[in-house]
Amino acid sequence: MTAEGFQRGASLGLRVLSFATLSIMFTLTTKPTDFLLSLMQQCKLSPKLAYGIMAGYRFLPLIKEEFQTLQNAHRVRGVARARTISEKLQQLKRYVIPLLAGAIRKAERTALAMESKGFTGAKNRIFYREITVSWLDWLFFFFMISAVILSAFISWKLGFLQFYNGEL
Known part of the structure; x- marks a missing residue:
């Protein structure tokens, strides 16, 4: 097992864990x-x-x-x-x-x-x-969007998030 393979596996595992946690939190x-x-x-x-x-x-x-x-x-x-x-x-x-x-x-x-x-x-x-959207709902929404953007930025800075540039 290579270090890069381990990092990619851990990254994928943490991604799955985070989406599963958010999904369970939403449904509960x-x-x-x-x-x-x-x-x-x-x-x-x-x-x-x-x-x-x-x-x-x-x-x-x-x-x-x-x-x-x-x-x-x-x-x-x-x-x-x-x-x-x-x-x-x-x-x-x-x-x-x-x-x-x-x-x-x-x-x-x-x-x-x-x-x-x-x-x-x-x-x-x-x-x-009537179901209303309160300021707490908007605050949570912006917090979650900010967390996703921050996570993507950190991943990009650490070299784990790479954009496809047309080359293989």
Whole structure:
């Protein structure tokens, strides 16, 4: 192992660690509904897209429960566990078709419920909860952008960040 290889490996590992840490921090501190409401109100995201994402997000635990129910039902009925590739494809078909049918039924019921409540997907709607961006949000945003720029500058000065100049 060379010193340069070790440095590049450590650099890549630290980059992955930093992005993973930021991602975990974001997912643990942000409520999905508030995040999508903020995207609709501040970034003018289409309500049809945002509410579709929220509905899909709420379906994930339900699909997991249905999958476990299907597995338990197959186990109770004595269906053997798949070992070969062809058996695994058969097993996949046994699980996927009922899960898709259930998901389509749930999506249809959700669409009918939203339509009956008067949801049209219009962008000029009034929100029950207004999500505002405070000065602390802007401060955090500028702090994070500054940290990224500072990190890139330090990496460039130390020779780890090199820009492509057309030569190999």
